[in-house]
Structure formats: C-alpha cells, structure tokens
Amino acid sequence: MRIRLLARMHLGTMAVLSVLTLSACLLVAGLPRATQGSYDEALRRALNAAPAAQTDLTVTVESHGQGEDLRERAQFDTRERLWREITPAGLRPLTTGAGHMSAKTSLTPVTGTGGGMYVNLSWLSDADRRVDWVGGRAPGAPATTRYEGETIPVFEVGIVEEALPEMGLRLGQTIMLGENDYAAVKIVGVFRAKDPGDRAWSHDADLLHVIQQKPPGGKDHVNHITTLMSDAGLTALSGEGRNLSYRWILPLDPRAAGALDVPDLRAAVAEFARVVGLQTTGSPYHVETALPKLLGDFLAALSTAQTVMYLVLGGLLAVGLGVIVLAVQLLADKLDHPLTLARARGGSLPQVAGTAAALAALAVLPAALLGYAVSFLVPGPALPIVHAGPALVVVVAVGFAAVRTGLAHRTPLHGSRGDVATARPSARRITLEVLVVGLALAGAYLLRARGLSASGGQDPFLLVVPIALTVAAALITLRCYPYPLRLLVRLASRGRAAVPFLGLTRAARARSGSLLPVLILLPALGVSVFAAVVSDGIATTQRTASWQQVGAPIRVTAESEIPAEAIERVRRLAGVEQVVLAQTGRVQVGYGAEQAEAIAVDVAQWRRLLDGAPVALPPLSDGALVSPELRGRGTFEIGWQSRVKLATRGVVASVPGFFTEGKFLVVPIGVQIRPAVNTLLIAGDVPLPELARLVPAAVVTSQESALRAIQDDPLTSTVRWTLLIVTAALAAYALIAVVLSLVIGAAERARAVSFLRTLGLSERQAQRLTVLEILPMILVTALVGLGLGLVLPAALGPGVDLSSYAGDLPVGEYSLDLFLPSALTAGLAAVALLGAYAHTAISRRRSLGAVLRVGDLS
Template sequence: MRIRLLAREHLGTVAVLFVLTLGACLLVAGLPRATQAAYDEALRRDLQAAPAVQTDLAVTVNSGSRAEDLRERAQFDSREHLWREILPPQLRPVTAPSGAGHMSAKTTLTPITGTGGKSFLNLGWLSDADRRVDWVRGRAPGAPATTRYEGETIPVFEVGVVEQALDKMNLRLGQTVFVGENDYAAVKIVGTFRAKDPGDRYWSHNSDILRILEEQPPGRQDFVRHITTLTSDAGLTALSGEGRNLTYRWILPLEPRAADALDVPGLRAAVHEFDRVVALQTVGTASPYRLVSGLPELLGGFLAELSTAQTVMYLVLGGLLAVALGVIVLAVQLLADKLDRTLSLARARGGSLPRVAGTAAALTALAVVPAALIGYALSYLVPGPVLPVVHAGPVVVVVVAVGFAAVGPALTHRTPLHERREDVATARPSAKRITLEVLVVVLALAGAYLLRARGLSASAGQDPFLLVVPIALTVAAALITLRCYPYPLRLFVRLSARARAAVPFLGLTRAARSRSGSVLPVLILLPALGVSVFAAVVSDGIASTQRLAAWQQVGAPVRVTAESEIPGDAIERVRRLAGVEQVVLAQTGRVQVGYGAERAEAVAVDVTQWRAILGDAPVGLPALSDGVLVSPELRGRGTLEIGWQSRLKLATRGVIESVPGFFTTGKFVVVPIGVQLRPAVNTLLIKGDVSLPELARLVPSARVVSQESAMAAIQEDPLTSTVRSTLVVVTVALAAYALVAVVLSLVVGAAERARAVSFLRTLGLSERQAQRLTVLEILPMILVTALVGLGLGLGLPAALGPGVDLSSYAGDLAVGDYSLDLFLPSALAAGLAVVAVLGAYAHTVISRRRSLGAVLRVGDQT
C-alpha cells in the first residue's frame, strides 16, 4: 500500500498523533533532565552552605612524644602528598587540588598557669597564616627562645592573638604568660592580628583562633575561656606533644560545584573507604591517623530529602507517562478505525496479515518517529545531565504506539471479511477474571493500610512498596469503575423506560452498553485526574506548611535579635522608622530553674501585644497576663521558681509546644516582661512594611529577619522549587491530556454514533433530540470517571500517609494538612463536562451536514 497516500488521506489524524507524540517525548525526556539538574544544584547549595569543617576531609593524628613530633613543614607536605595519592577515585573530582588545602598543629586545653583552669591559652600553627591574617599591632612571631622557670629550662614561644582576645582574656601586648600545670612553657605575645576575610570557609576549621570559646560549667556562674594563638614556622620546631595535647591536621577541601547528586551514594562509600585506608598508614606512631569529616552525615541527610523528592517525581512523572501513552494509544485507535475499511478491503483481496498490520504500523511510525526525534532533540534545550530515561522515554513512546498500531489490526483482521456485532452487550466476564480483579482490589487496599502502618522501609534508596501502592490503587479504582459503571446506569435506564420521552432511554441505554469502547478513556482519565489532583493537593499542602514554617522561624512580621542589650535610643529610632506600625520589646536569656544546675531558655515579652502583631498568622500563643507558660518538659511543677536578674516565683498558666521565632524543643519558659526589674531588651518584634537594610543600619549589632525573607528562603531551595514547579507542570499537562482524551473518545466513536443518530432521525428524531441523545451517551462515562479520579487524587495523600515525608520542602515541618480545596476538582470536572457537551453538540452539527440516504446506504453495505 502507498503509505504517503494514506497519510494525505488521513492527514488530520496523523497530525494529531504527531503533536501528541512530540509533546509526550519532550515531557518524558526534558522533565527528568530539569529535575536532575535541580537535584545537583540542591546538593551543591547544601555543601556550600554547610561549614567547611563539616564538608572537608580532615586527616588528624595526635602526637604523644618527641619521636612522633613533626617539626618541619616538609614533614607535613610529604604526608599531604600521601593522602592525595590514596584518595579514592570517586573523591578526587570533588576534592580541591594540592595547594588549596592547609595544615595545622594545635594544642588543646593548655591552661594559663595560676588561673585555676579558668583561662586556656593554646598554641597553634597554620601552614598558610601569612595569606590569611593581617598583623595590626606589634609584629609577626619569630623564632622561639628559652628561659629558666621553676628551676627548669623551658621554651619561650613568640605568638600573636586576635585583637579582641587582649581585653577578654586580660592580656597585654608584649606580656609573657606561663602555661601548663607541670610541663611549663612561656608564651610571649608579640602582636595582634585580624583575619583578611573572616567570612571565608577556611575559618570554619580554625574558629578557635578567631574567637574566644566561653563555657559555663554546671553549677558555676563564671565562664571558662579558651583562645588559640598563632606561632611561626620556627616556633613549630619547639612545639612538642610530650606533656601537651598536640594535634596535627591536614585539610583537603571539598569542591561543592563539582558534586553530582547521582554520585552521592558513591561519595559516601568513598569517604568510608578513605577513612579505612588512612588508618592503615599508621606507622611509627602510637596514635592512629583518623579521618574527621561530617560529609557522610551531610550526604545522608541529602539522600533522605532526595529520596522523598524522587518518590514524588516518580509518582507524578510515571503517571504522566502512562497517561501520555494512553492518549497516544487512543489516537492510534482513531487512526486504526479510519483505516479499518481500507485494511478490510486489502485483506479481502488477498493481502497477508503481516502486510495489513505492517501498513498500519508504518503509517503510525510515519507520524510518531519524526515527532519523537524532534521532541528528543528539543529536550536538549533543557539544562541538565542526560539520564538513561532521556533516551529510553521517547523509545518507549514509539514502541508502544507502533506496537499497538500493528497488534490491533492484526487481531481485528485475522480473517478476511470479518463480521462484528457492535449492537450487543459485552459478554459476561469469567469467574477467573472476576477473582483476579477482586484480588487486585484487596491487595491495593491492604497495601495502603500497611504503608500507613509501617511507614517507609529503613533500607537506603527508594521503597518499592511506596511506588507500587499508588499504582495498585489506581488500577483498583479503574477496575471498580469499569465493573460498577453500568449498574447505576441500568437503574436510570429502567426509570427512563417508564417515561414517555425516548431520548433519555436511548441515550442511557447506549451509554450502559458501550463498555468495551469506554475502557480506554477510563484508563486514561483515572490516572490523569488522580495524579493531577494528587499533585495539586500536595503542592497546596507544601505551600501552606511553608507559610507556617516561615512564621514559626521568625515569630513576627519582622524580628531584630542582638546578642547584647539594644540601646534605648536605637529602639526609639526604630519606632520612628518609616513603615513601622508597632514594636514589641522582648528579652531572651538562659535562666536557672530552682536552685540546682537545671537551666532553661526564657523569653520575657508582653504576650498581649505580641498576639496583636501576629494578627491572622497561623501561629500564636495563649493569653498571658501573669504567671508563666512552660514547655512540656517543665509541665506539672505548679509554681515555678527561676533565677533571672532576681528570684521569681511564677504560677504555671499553660503548657506550649513551641514559641514562634524562639524555641521549638527543650526546656523553655515565657514570662511577662513586666516581672523583670529592668528588662535588658535584646529582641524587637516589629509589625509593618519596613526596610530590612535600614533596620540593620539602625541596630548594627543585631540580626534582622522577616517572615517574607524566611518564606523566600524556603521556597527558593532548589529541591523545594523543583518539586513544586514539577507538580504544577504535571498538573497542567495531565489536565490537558484528560481533555484531549475526552475529545478523542468522542471522535473514536463518532462514525458509529453518527450512523445510529442518522437511523433515528429517519424515525423522526429532531436535531435537538439528537444533541441530547449524544450528550446522554457520553456524559455518564466522563462524569463517573472524573468523580472517581478526583476522589482517588484527593485520597492518595491520606492513603500514602507517612510514606511521603515532605518536611524537607516545608521548613522541616511535617506536611500533613492536606485540606480539601474543592476549587481545582470542581474546575477539572466542569472542564471535562463542558468539553464533552461541546463535543457532542459539534458532533451533531457535523452529522447534520451528511445526507441521510448516504449514511443508510453505507450502513446497509456493512
């Protein structure tokens, strides 16, 4: 047969099949690339945002004797070269090259002599200190010397300290301080420095050099302070682990931009392998070499988030692919119906069955293969890595379309001049088939129950159970719909049979008896509506939980927090700032509970004013005029006595799970700010449309954050934005496919329906009655399937239950409030009904143009 001639004859159907295939291939090849690119970006952002001390690889070893000391830079360099040689291949692409890392030697818990363990002055050496600090007073340290102390000769280290350490540690420039309790050393402070770039990730490893560590031992009011000094390369020669806690470190920095989400499992395994290999290098030292890195834990947390994102993506993208294939198959069925007479004639004239099936397959391939290639090519415009599914998706679409086009005619035209009776009801299903369908329904319900009961499996990776249950529920809903769909219609048929009007009886009868023709539209509409509604409900649940999380993080429209007291004149300037409507003062601190060592976090605030600025926010606190609100850990104590500026005895007025913007776990209390003798305000809760940079300028030492900025930070996370945007795209695509399926289902049965209407019109059926008849024939299947699909979509979030943890995309709050917003379901159902009605009316208008005599003669010939 001449394929091109057939293509011209059925150009409209071929064009529809071309467009559907192109769109499906673009979606199934492009969306995975976009989602994987977002996964990669999310991983890189997580690694970039995490402290370097958590992401970098740090090889450490302790020195316990002079024989184990490293006194020259060359000794450090040779070991760094060794670490890079034994680095596993998976880690090399994401590890910065040689020269980007650094090495250090530091003592810990080195007390200043005579302070009773209240002040510690540690000795430190950095391999690249000259590139990291500027000396602002005095000079850089030089070579060590010796001196006599307590009858012994001890080393004298020249060191520098960070600027603020002089005042806080009660030190002076040029001062010599003795350290140690038995193995003494002298430390001469010859200069002060500041970091060239305090925000550099480098200082995450060396925060003890830039900052004073303050600790408050239990039961004590004073603080213990630690600071690490800087000494020179020459000072390293005298630094020994004999009598001191001396640790050497080699830092191999991670390159976050080189990380790939697909390599995360391999990276975790490689880090553990590197740790094992490093430990094997322990030769000539009593202390083993160890790898210290928080990278495995960080990657594990990312994998948990990624697993949830992939699960949601698999569900919605798998549903999208199934629906797209169903719509394409429906279009192929339409093309096969149009070719039926041609193929029957060819078969009757002696055409072989392979030739007949090959003709249908070739014509289908002429439409779908170019479309698949174009869609596949267009997918490369989407940024992202090329995954196997990018290649496999278009191939599956082509194989399914061409295979269905070949198998359908082959089954239909097994014998020449086949006779078909389309006016009889479908035969009753066998007992085996009914049993199998009942088994599928029971297993689907049992799977949903077990998933809610057990949650996700503890094994790594995807839980197959989570992926199978939604599919089983969709199949079960489709089987129930197909089996139960005719029964309510038959009831309406019996009722309509008693009426005098013939149109309702005829329309409903045809709808109840056309089960074989309605199977494919049902199988398309159910997952299309189910997955699209599921995606919309999940997206809305994420959005509402994100808003709640933003309010929980900030606790007010705008919050200003300082570590120390905010001056009164600064507060007045804030009140007068343009856009500020109300300012609520608060004081936070750590209080003593009772008279023992128990501590709790506290906030003193006017709760009434705070509740007023929250307005209709989804967070709040119970009213409090006196007494105290306590956390669950402090419940049941009646009157609570706390030490905060003075001793306070306050009656417990309520138990709260969290304090928005302040505390979510642990022991905490909320008290009226009026109980303080003189509130030391360090927090401002502000209502109004105010400029955050201007607030930061007015209170330089404070951190300024708003609910809107917190919300934006949550929404702009790559994984979060990808999940929500993909859900939106899939919702729109599936809604469009559902509408296309309705239109195609109308067209597939158009010829047979036109013939039946034409026969009835010869018996006196009017045009208006013909329109009503067509609508009554089509609408029941569409409405019933739409209602079941919408119910499935609304029920899937509840059915999956704890199987899908979306808290990672909602500010770490559990997404469980899937409120039933009926706007989208109503819009989808109404859209499908309107399309069906318009299609029915369009069908009658087109049929009206045909000659009744011609229709009857064609019908007689068949």
C-alpha cells in the same frame, strides 16, 4: 501498500499523533533532566552552606612524645602527598583544591590562673596568605629562657586583634604557660584575617575569636584563645607534656558533586578513613568529617523528592502513552476500510499490520527524535529514562498499531455485530479483579501501618501502592458504572420522552472497549489532583514554618540590651504599626542546676500582632506557659533578675520564633523589675536595612524573607514546579483524551443518530441524545479521579515525608481545595458538550439516504 498516499489522506490524524508524541517525549526526557539538575544544585548548595569543617576531609593525629613530633614543614608535606595518593577515586574529583596543614595545642593553661584562662599555640601552613599583621611583626624563631631552674622554650606568637582587650593581653607581653611542663609565649604581633568569610577559617575559628567554655561543674565561663607562630616554632613544639595534634585538611569542592554520586561518596569516605587508619606508625591517624551525615541528610530529603517525582512522572508517562494509544486507535479506525479491501484482495496479515505500523512510525518516529533532541536544551544530566522514555513511546505506538490491526484483520472481510450485548465476565476474571482491589486496599493499609522501609533508598512498596489503587479504582469504575445508569434508565422508561431513555441506554450498554479510552481520564485526574493537593499542602506548611521560625512579621534580636533610644527610633519609623518588647534569656529553675530558656513578653500584645497568622499562643496574664518538659510542677520558682514564683497556666509545645523543643517558658514581661529588652517584635511594612541601621548590633529577620528562603531551596522549588507542570500537562492530556474518545466513536454515533433522525428525531433532540450518551461516563470518571487524587495523599502520608520542603514542619493536613478539580471536571464536561454539538452539526450534513444504504449493506 502506498504509505505516502495513505499518509496524505490522513494527514490531520498523523499530525495529531506527531504532536502528542513530541510533547510526551519532551516531557518524559526533559523533566527528569531538569529534576536531576536541581538535585545536583541542591547538593552543591547544601555542601556550600555547611561549614568547611564539616564537609572537608581532615586527617588528624596526636603527638604524645618526641618520637611522634613533626619538627619541619617537609614532614607535613610528605604526609599530605600520601593522603592524596590513597584518596579513593570517587573522592579525587572533589578534593583537587589546595589544602592546608596545622599543628595546635589545646587546653594549655596560663600559669597561675588555676585553669581560668587558656592560651594555645598553633602553626598554619598557609598563614602568610590568610592573615595581615596590623601591629608589631610576624613571629620569628623561638628562644629559650630559665624558669624555676629549668630551660624552657619561648615562642614568638601573634594574636588576633579582638583578643587583646577581651583577654586582657597586650603587645610585647610574655606569658607563662603550663602547670608543670612550662613554656613561655611572647606576643610580638597582632593579626587580622584577610578574608574572615573564607570557608577555611571554620577549621581555625579558635584563632579569630575568643572561645568561651564552661567547664563541667563550674559556674563561670573560661576564655580560650589560640595564637599563631612561625614555621620555625615547630622545632620547639612537642607533644610531650602538652596536648598537641596535627591536622591535614583536604578541602571539598562542592561544584564537582552530583546527586547520583552520593551513595558512592559515602562509601568512598568510609574507605578513605579505613585506609588512613592503616598508615599508623605510632599514634593512630583518624579522619574527621561530617560529610557522611550531610550526605545522609541530603539522601533522606532526596528520597522523598524522588518518590514524589516517580509518582507524578510515572503517572504522566502512563497517561501520555494512553493518549498516544488513543490517537493510534483513531488512525487505525480510519485505515480500517482500505486495509479491509487490501486483505480481501489477497494482502497478507503481515502486510496489513506492517502498513499500520509503518504509518504510525512515520508519525511518531520523527516527533520522538525531535522531542528527544529538544530535551537536551534542558540543563541537567542525561539519566537512563531520558533515552528509554522516547524509545518506549515509539515502541508502544508502533507496536499497538501493528497488534491492533493484526487482531482486527485476522480474517478477510471481518465483521462484527454492533447490537450484541456485552458478555458477562467470567468467574475467573471477577475473582482476579476482586483480588486486585483487595491487594490495593491491603497495601494502602500496610503502608500506613508500617511506614517506609528502614533499609534506606526507594521503597518499592511505596511505588506499587499508588499504581494498585489506580488500577483498583479503574476496575471498580468499569464494573459499577452501568448499574446506577440502568437505574436511571428504568426511571426514564416511565416517562414519555424518548431521548433520555435512548441516551442513557446507550451509555449503560457501552462495551468495555468503548469505555477504556475514557478511563484514561482516571489516572490523569487522579495524579493531577494528587499533585495539586500536595503542592498546596507544601505551600501552606511553608507559610506556617516561616511564621514558626520568625514569630512575627519582623523580629529584631540582639545579644545585649537594646537601648531605649533605639526602640523609640524604631517606633517612629515610617511604616511601623506595632512594636512588642520582649526579653529572652536562660533562667534557673528552682535552686538547683536545672535551667530553661525563657521569654518575657506582653502576650496579649503579641497575640494581637499574630492575628491572622497560622501560629498562635494561648492568653496569659500572670504565671507562665511552660514546655511539656516542665509540665506538672504547679507553682515553681525561677531565678532571672530576681527570684520569682510563677504558677503554671498552660502547656505549649513551641513558642513561635523562639523555642521548639527542650525546657522553656513564657512569662509576662511585668515580672521583671526592669526588663532588659533584647528582642523587638514588629508589625508593619518596614525596610529591613533601615531597621538594621537603627539597631546596629541586632539581627533583623522577617517572615517574608524566611518564606522566600524556604521556597528558594532547589529541591523545594523543583518539587513544586514539577508538580505544577505535571498538573498542567495531565489536564491537557485529559482534555485531549475526551476529544479523541469523541472522535473515535463519532462514526458509529453518527450512524445511530442518522437512523433515529429518519424516525423523526429533531436536531436538538440529537444533541441531547449525544450529550446523555457521552457525559455520564466523563462525569463518573472525573469524580472517581477526584476521589483518587484526594485519597492518595492520605494513603501515602506516612511514607512521603515532605517536611524537608516545608521548613522541617510535617506536611500532613492537606486542605480540601476543590477549585482545580472542579475546573478540570467543568472543562471536561464543556469539551464533551462541544464535541456533542460538533458531532450533531457534522451529522446534519450527511444524506439520510446514504446512511440507510450503508445500513442496508451491513
């Protein structure tokens, strides 16, 4: 066989097959790289956003006596080298940064305060590079003094600048610590953090800020501050008589983390904790980290993203392969005549099949290699599917060409009857198809009933059910499609016009083999509609979540009261349309210890401000709206600025911008004797920095910024962009499938139309006949695909939790937006109509005599 000659003769078909292969390989290799790259970026961003105290590995041990005390830096260094040596290999790339060590006391009371004030002692191994001394001097070696007949240590310490006024301390002051085992601290220096935003400070926030804690059963908050001492202070610091702990922090570098490594990282952290525990010589060593929980939360969100990606990318791959198979079938049909002659002249079956396979390989192999190579321009790791996807495309295309040609040319001078009605399916086949449909429906019901598997990871059941539903829809369409058409045929047969009868009859008598190419539309439309519906559901829920987080177009909140002058300046600011005043705080419910969060606001004004927003509150003129935890109390009393009796006027599950769970209530702002406004709800187009300038002590947020923060999450943007790309690709493949199905049946259709034209069929009638033959199947398939795409989100709802991409709100109510499905259906119908008119125009150029001679020969 002259492969090159055949390739030149069918260059157009070869080019179409190459372009389809290139696009399919690029999508199947590029999209997984992009999605996995976004998963990695999402993991790194999540770890960066978490405090270092949660992500880092902290080895800690308590000292209970002099035998367990560490008195010099060298002892800390020795143990740090040990921790790094026993770090599992999976964690070492993430813990290469320089860590730090510390020694701290906790709950060290100031003598004579009865537990009303605590001043703790601490040593940081890297204090010299983390603090600047802005007053006094750096601490030196400890001294001793006599107190109540005992010699006690006197530690020189430094204290953070802001703690002096808050704690009532001063530079040069000496403070006695302890209630029985005494020690003294002399404040010799005042420090300030060189970089307060350094992640390492999350381990030592007690050095930078006064910590207020409320002891159990106490009414007032107690202040705690931790001071800083020198290396020499370790020589006198002992765990005997006070709470002393040592820490070694191994910082985690999120830049080295990858989403594929998450399961191994969790196992490595557990192994590290186990090995550290084995090093115990006195008090046990522990590993403190929230890294497993962070990784678990990420895996939960990632699992959902992967499920959605598997569904849409799997559908894209299946549809792409189907369209490529259609193009191979078109090439095989064009090769049918020369291969038949070659077979009749003595060509062997392997030669004939090999020729078709070689031509297919000549078209798809270079295109697949090019698509595979271009995919490496997409940032992201190379997953197995990146290599296997293009190879699968090549194998399917070449294999189908060889198998189809071999089956068609099993015997020389093969022939077939085109006027034989389709055989009835066997009872075994019908039973099998009914079983598939029943299993698909049962699987969808069970998925909704049981939800996801609790074992974690991907639930195979979730991936099988959509495939089963698609196959079931295809089988039902194949079997049921002819029956309504036959009814239309009977109606058309009563009329005098022949074109409707002939067109619908040919459509109803189409064999399964001619219907299968068009059924590629079903998964294409089903998956694209599913992707569009899910994407729209995510977008809608994201907007709702942003309003739920902020509660107004713009919200200004402060811990203390906002001055009236600042409120007036905000009202006069250009662009401000409405300002609603509110006061938030914690109130006493009844006369016991029960407390609840409360907001006092003019609900009527707030409702006007939320007009048109996806969140709302019921009206309230008096009384209170309460949370479900406070329901059923009737009239109750609260203590805020004064004692107020309130009647329950309604129950609300959440208050937009403020409360989503727990005990809370909404009251009219008029119940306050003098409202201490600490919250402003603003409508209008106002620059946020300008508001922050007018109210310096407040935090300014907006609904638009909250929405951007939700949408900019890497996982969220990846899911939405992938859904958009897949929707566009599937729409293109659906249109290509229609075109290819028209071209594949063009020769047979042209022969039938030409014969009918010899009997007096006009050109316009020929066009209508072709449209009636093609359009019903396309419309039926489009409607079934539309229904499948709309059913899939509801069927998979319990198994696909998309709340991670919608501000933690569940995405469950998918709106029925028929714009995209209608556009796809209209586009497919338009392509079918254009194909029908093009087919008629081409058929008009044929010589009817030539057609008759060909028909006579057959």
